[in-house]
Amino acid sequence: MSLLTRASKVNNLKTLQNPPSSNSPFLLPDPVTITNLLLKSNNPESLAQCINTVSPWTPGLVQAILKRLWNHGPKALQFFKLVEDHPSYSHSAIAFDHAIDIAARIRDYKAMWTLVCKMRSMRLGPSPKTFAIMMERYVSAGKADKAVKIFMSMHEYGCQQDLYSFNALLDVLCKSKRAEMAYGQFKVFRGRFRADVVSYNIIANGFCLKKQTPRALEVMKEMIERGVEPTLTTYNILLKGYFRAGQINEGWEFFLQMKKRKLEIDVVTYTTVIHGFGVTGEVEKSRKVFDEMIGAGVLPSVATYTALIQVLCKKDCVENAIIVFEDMLMKGYVPNATTYNVIIRGLCHAEKIDMAIEYMDKMKDDCEPTIQTFNVVIRYCCEDGKIEKALEIFDKMNGGSCLPNLDTYNILIGSMFVRKKSDDLLVAGKLLIEMVGRGFVPRRLTFNRVLNGLMLTGNQGFAQEILRLQSTCGSLPRHFRL
DNA sequence: CTAGGGTTAG
Numbered sequence: 001m002s003l004l005t006r007a008s009k010v011n012n013l014k015t016l017q018n019p020p021s022s023n024s025p026f027l028l029p030d031p032v033t034i035t036n037l038l039l040k041s042n043n044p045e046s047l048a049q050c051i052n053t054v055s056p057w058t059p060g061l062v063q064a065i066l067k068r069l070w071n072h073g074p075k076a077l078q079f080f081k082l083v084e085d086h087p088s089y090s091h092s093a094i095a096f097d098h099a100i101d102i103a104a105r106i107r108d109y110k111a112m113w114t115l116v117c118k119m120r121s122m123r124l125g126p127s128p129k130t131f132a133i134m135m136e137r138y139v140s141a142g143k144a145d146k147a148v149k150i151f152m153s154m155h156e157y158g159c160q161q162d163l164y165s166f167n168a169l170l171d172v173l174c175k176s177k178r179a180e181m182a183y184g185q186f187k188v189f190r191g192r193f194r195a196d197v198v199s200y201n202i203i204a205n206g207f208c209l210k211k212q213t214p215r216a217l218e219v220m221k222e223m224i225e226r227g228v229e230p231t232l233t234t235y236n237i238l239l240k241g242y243f244r245a246g247q248i249n250e251g252w253e254f255f256l257q258m259k260k261r262k263l264e265i266d267v268v269t270y271t272t273v274i275h276g277f278g279v280t281g282e283v284e285k286s287r288k289v290f291d292e293m294i295g296a297g298v299l300p301s302v303a304t305y306t307a308l309i310q311v312l313c314k315k316d317c318v319e320n321a322i323i324v325f326e327d328m329l330m331k332g333y334v335p336n337a338t339t340y341n342v343i344i345r346g347l348c349h350a351e352k353i354d355m356a357i358e359y360m361d362k363m364k365d366d367c368e369p370t371i372q373t374f375n376v377v378i379r380y381c382c383e384d385g386k387i388e389k390a391l392e393i394f395d396k397m398n399g400g401s402c403l404p405n406l407d408t409y410n411i412l413i414g415s416m417f418v419r420k421k422s423d424d425l426l427v428a429g430k431l432l433i434e435m436v437g438r439g440f441v442p443r444r445l446t447f448n449r450v451l452n453g454l455m456l457t458g459n460q461g462f463a464q465e466i467l468r469l470q471s472t473c474g475s476l477p478r479h480f481r482l
Numbered sequence: 483c484t485a486g487g488g489t490t491a492g
Contacts, residue, residue, distance in 0.1 A: 136483075162484095196484090237486050
């Protein structure tokens, strides 16, 4: 029985008879179905067969599948390599960028550079965007120097260094809390790349992220001295910086100054203040500012509502948060995944897990549940002792909108020790094997806990298998995040 | 994927 006919029996796939250029039935190009088939294909032959079953392959389809395989790097790269042999398809620059991102994420830098070379030989890049991706990955792997180095060598790959890519470098450094390093680069190259208001804003935000508001203020002074006029974005960055650093009074004063100077306060400004006050417990002030913005004729956004809802969840009660949620629906807003995640987290926190799961179902009408949705619900199920329920939700992720990530595995494996059941440890071992197969590198602690557990429950054979697995990825960095 | 607001636990 062919892969397709077997699969169509199982999954009730839609098939077409007599397609234009083939005499076998082929799949309608639906990314969800194809991704699920790819996930089930455990050897190169069935994978290739699965790819040949689809027609036509388009750049959009390949991108959608790569996105779905985001948390299964090895499979994504395997797919990327096989689909390029398909006669009627040729990779787009965007697909290359995705694949490069994925290779870097699982720290397969050799594969990453191979892709860069291939991309170049096909004259599809690498583009400044490609470099931004690689710089971000190097920085998040703790290799900031390497990121600077590849920025410096961009031109050797036929990619022009310009203000855009320079700002991208600064941003990547700042977002990883390396504001000082970014500022160093900035001082050296600001003349050469003609640093603009965006460059200054990135640096100011970098200091704000490190809660160094005085430094951010200095950057703002410096830009004025050099004839670069701050924008509303600059002020919003500083405002957020004060709240983030816990300088509530300074934040409020800064907000008053902004109004006094007749800056056109926008929805971002208000949202910053609503959130800033709320998280310190000043719920009434939050609500007041919310009313004030409406009075001032500034329309709240979904983010504004989400901020207020989160504040109520954390500092008031989830019931009041739901009232605001309903109010936002009535006004015609469509909540997005962040809004739902905030409500779902609030419900979980109030130990209303069944209701949280109801909201997760309701969410599907407006947007897809995200990895955060699953992780929150799974985490609280586990904490509540509902481990079967957690595993049931976990199972639904394969074939759903997103695959489990490192956090998901850590949460589940961690909860396999609480019941002191031998079977749970077998599940933990199975999860460990699965996560390694998907390109994640478990911490040494995780390995040790599972190994000890298996030994204690008399599963020496399985423990040996896990030990062999550990040795295959022992040389890799121990901490692998996002 | 050149800048600002809303998701992460103890």
